[in-house]
Amino acid sequence: MAMLDTGDIRLHVQRLTPRDGRPATATAVLIHGLLTDSLASYYFTVAPAFAASGIDVIMYDLRGHGRSGRPDSGYTVDRQVDDLDALLDRLAVTGPVHLVGNSFGGTVAFGYAARRPERVASISVIESEPATQAWAAKLGGILGRVVSQLAHNEADALAWITANRSQNTARLAKGAARLARTTTIARDIPASTVLTDDQIRSVSCPVLAVYGGDSDLAEQAQWLESLLPDCRTVVVPGHEHSVLVEASGVVGGHILDLIHGRQAVMEVNAR
Secondary structure (H helix, E strand, C coil): CEEEECCCCEEEEEEECCHHHCCCCEEEEEECCCCCCCCHHHHCCCHHHHHHCCEEEEEECCCCCCCCCCCCCCCCHHHHHHHHHHHHHHCCCCCCEEEEEECHHHHHHHHHHHHCHHHEEEEEEECCCCCCHHHHHHHHHHHHHHHHHHHCCHHHHHHHHHHHCCHHHHHHHHHHHHHHHHCCHHHHCCCCCCCCHHHHHCCCCCEEEEEECCCHHHHHHHHHHHHCCCEEEEEECCCCCCHHHHCHHHHHHHHHHHHHHHHHHHHHHHC
16 A cells, blocks of 8 residues: 655555556556545455556545545545646656546546646546536435435434445445535535536547446446447447446457557657
């Protein structure tokens, strides 16, 4: 475990490098989702295979999550983009990186690519979408329910989750309730600055968007492909929002294809 001080927040960072001291062929930054998520969702799924394929893999806990610092406020997408930029600076990462974002992590990735296009080689998002007005309204509803149904009725909610889901899910939900109860995250995220269609169109790097076939977000596939200049979508049948964990081999394989393919093109263009 490593703790990195950006000057604004202490972030928990894990890094997996290629085996046997081989030089990395690319750098990938993996960004997790909201509330119940952490870098562990990558560490125990796709990250080892990425490193084994020759990629320098950087994972970190978002502010308020996992072992990272938990300020009382400051959870907008813009602040998360600030954190990512500072993280890359402090790690002295040079050259464009391949961003991988699960759920909210993908929203951060889109925001970062819109702000710092020169630092992004590709984007792979899983069950995600850019920050738009519709996204902000949806997140406001979801986070509002977390506060009203979980954070303010924690004992009853956790008892139901334990009985109907699992002890581990209840443990994660307890952490989510604490984050929602003790910070302004539920207000900050819906109040984030959103991207216009033109800003989304400006994301010119290759984009891979993976969705579970049974997820409501699969409806985003056609819209993203119509808006982004270089976007490919993959729908994995029989899965919902947890497709990263449930079908990590399939998801990881598609992401590796994009990263290695994009890296090869960049190397040819640099000659």
